[in-house]
Amino acid sequence: MFRRLCLVMLGVLLSACAGPKPILYPNSHYQQVGEAAAEQDIAECSEMAKDAGAKPGQGKTAQVAGSTVGGGAIGSAAGAVGGAIVGRPGRGAMIGAASGATAGLLRGLFRKSPPSEAYKQFVGRCLKERGYDPVGWE
DSSP: OOOHHHHHHHHHHHHHHHHHOOEEEOHHHHHOOOOOHHHHHHHHHHHHHHHTTTOOOOOHHHHHHHHHHHHHHHHHHHHHHHHHHOHHHHHHHHHHHHHHHHHHHHHHHHHHHOOOHHHHHHHHHHHHTOOOOEEEEO
């Protein structure tokens, strides 16, 4: 059981490390060079963007902090309502805040950061100059 849990956690961590990438419209250039060459060009444009100072992900710390605070606030409100029903709104709010903050922290840690706007613009321009037609990010 422990081994299975470790494998699941490893899969989650590895998928969290995979960064977002552009989606390319299959125009004539893309069809001519093929998927492997397109992936190589995406990697090269991505490295150029990083070297120029563009960040592939927005601040993870701020994202985690915001998620934790939001979870705590929602949990506190829900806990206060639940506690009021049984006559202990203060205790319910404390339990709800702790539970919500923990859930928010975990959600923030494992959520992928969207790429910064500068990074998307840089990579998109690089790909357009190479003949591709980027249509979005995933």
